[in-house]
Amino acid sequence: MKKVKWGIIGAGGIADRRTMPGIELAENAEIYAVMEIDMAMSEKLREKYKAAKAYDNEADLLADSEVEAVYIASPVVHHKRQAMAAADAGKHILLEKPIALTVDEGKEVIDYCKSKGILLATGFMMRYHAYHQAMKKMVEEGKMGQIVSCRAQLTCWYPDMPGNWRQAMATSGGGALMDMGVHCLDLIQYITGSKAKRAAGMTSTLTFEYEVEDSGALLIELENGAICHVESNFNIPDAAARGRLEIYGTKGSMLAEGTISQAEGGKLEVMISDDSLEYDAQQNNNNVEPIKIDVEFGNMYTKEIESFSNSILNGATVEVPAEDAVQVQNVIQSAYRATENETYERF
Numbered sequence: 372m373k374k375v376k377w378g379i380i381g382a383g384g385i386a387d388r389r390t391m392p393g394i395e396l397a398e399n400a401e402i403y404a405v406m407e408i409d410m411a412m413s414e415k416l417r418e419k420y421k422a423a424k425a426y427d428n429e430a431d432l433l434a435d436s437e438v439e440a441v442y443i444a445s446p447v448v449h450h451k452r453q454a455m456a457a458a459d460a461g462k463h464i465l466l467e468k469p470i471a472l473t474v475d476e477g478k479e480v481i482d483y484c485k486s487k488g489i490l491l492a493t494g495f496m497m498r499y500h501a502y503h504q505a506m507k508k509m510v511e512e513g514k515m516g517q518i519v520s521c522r523a524q525l526t527c528w529y530p531d532m533p534g535n536w537r538q539a540m541a542t543s544g545g546g547a548l549m550d551m552g553v554h555c556l557d558l559i560q561y562i563t564g565s566k567a568k569r570a571a572g573m574t575s576t577l578t579f580e581y582e583v584e585d586s587g588a589l590l591i592e593l594e595n596g597a598i599c600h601v602e603s604n605f606n607i608p609d610a611a612a613r614g615r616l617e618i619y620g621t622k623g624s625m626l627a628e629g630t631i632s633q634a635e636g637g638k639l640e641v642m643i644s645d646d647s648l649e650y651d652a653q654q655n656n657n658n659v660e661p662i663k664i665d666v667e668f669g670n671m672y673t674k675e676i677e678s679f680s681n682s683i684l685n686g687a688t689v690e691v692p693a694e695d696a697v698q699v700q701n702v703i704q705s706a707y708r709a710t711e712n713e714t715y716e717r718f
């Protein structure tokens with residue numbers, strides 16, 4: 372099978388932790404070149420992944436005519452410049468979330484790539500989790516009835532690290548919600564097939580000294596009417612977190628734990644209530660046994676890369692277009708606007 376030759380820009384972070392190991396398993400992709408800002412580190416990664424080339428700047432990687440597509444996983448502040456340079460060089464782009472510091476910059480990147488005929492996807496790889504696919508299918512088949520409520524939570528422990536790009540607005544574009552809440556909102560919208568139409572959000576920096584929020588939440592009404600909740604925190608210990616994803620409808624619920632994660636795994640409980648749905652004054656709710664959902668776990672990053680490589684090689688529709696990342700970012704940014712403008716009632 373023909374393999375897309377990938378160049379990796381910002382190869383030392385999530386690229387090394389997850390995405391490049393995922394590319395190694397892909398049938399239609401190979402790591403051809405890596406780029407890190409330090410040549411020794413770049414060379415080390417080249418060796419580790421048996422890539423042909425190591426570079427210490429994006430211009431040289433982009434000038435390499437063998438590179439067909441780039442995965443950009445650098446700090447967010449560099450995304451716009453690097454994506455536009457990649458488009459100039461004729462490389463297709465998988466650009467990590469958020470695709471730029473702001474919605475406006477994200478739109479500029481999208482328009483620029485379009486004008487150059489470049490395919491542009493984003494890194495919402497959690498859509499490929501086997502449980503998330505199964506949940507989406509159950510909603511589509513009407514097994515949940517009318518979707519009325521969803522909740523998604525992603526947290527981590529992220530203490531003060533002076534100079535860290537994620538902790539300053541000018542280099543990250545936002546804190547816990549922008550970094551992790553984007554996955555939560557994207558999954559809710561993906562699984563329910565319905566996008567946010569109204570949102571109210573709140574952010575705060577409760578625990579740490581940095582500028583961006585370490586705590587944030589959004590209340591969202593979807594186009595289908597469901598009222599949903601997204602929660603993201605940088606101040607909950609990893610050992611205490613469960614990464615919950617809950618979808619409730621008029622016929623049942625799907626309760627996932629540990630699926631909003633970088634590793635494909637976790638648990639999923641599905642309850643379907645086939646009773647006559649008459650009012651039960653006793654509120655008996657313990658007579659519904661969870662349904663077992665059989666899935667085969669894989670590697671979300673491999674599936675992400677295989678899907679986009681298939682778009683490049685065979686013209687398949689881009690499954691996670693950058694437009695989706697900008698739409699999600701716009702909703703997330705509404706929490707920042709609400710916090711800044713104090714559009715709340717105070718008690």
Ligand SMILES: NC(=O)c1ccc[n+]([C@@H]2O[C@H](COP(=O)([O-])OP(=O)(O)OC[C@H]3O[C@@H](n4cnc5c(N)ncnc54)[C@H](O)[C@@H]3O)[C@@H](O)[C@H]2O)c1
Binds near residue numbers: 380383384496
């Ligand atoms: N989808 C996911 O699973 C996932 C997970 C984590 C991070 N991310 C995203 O990936 C991006 C990077 O996050 P991270 O956690 O890997 O950050 P990181 O800080 O761990 O790694 C970023 C890497 O980029 C390098 N770098 C710095 N300046 C650069 C430049 N000018 N050009 C190229 N590389 C440069 C750094 O040396 C570092 O190795 C962010 O957009 C983040 O939101 C996605």
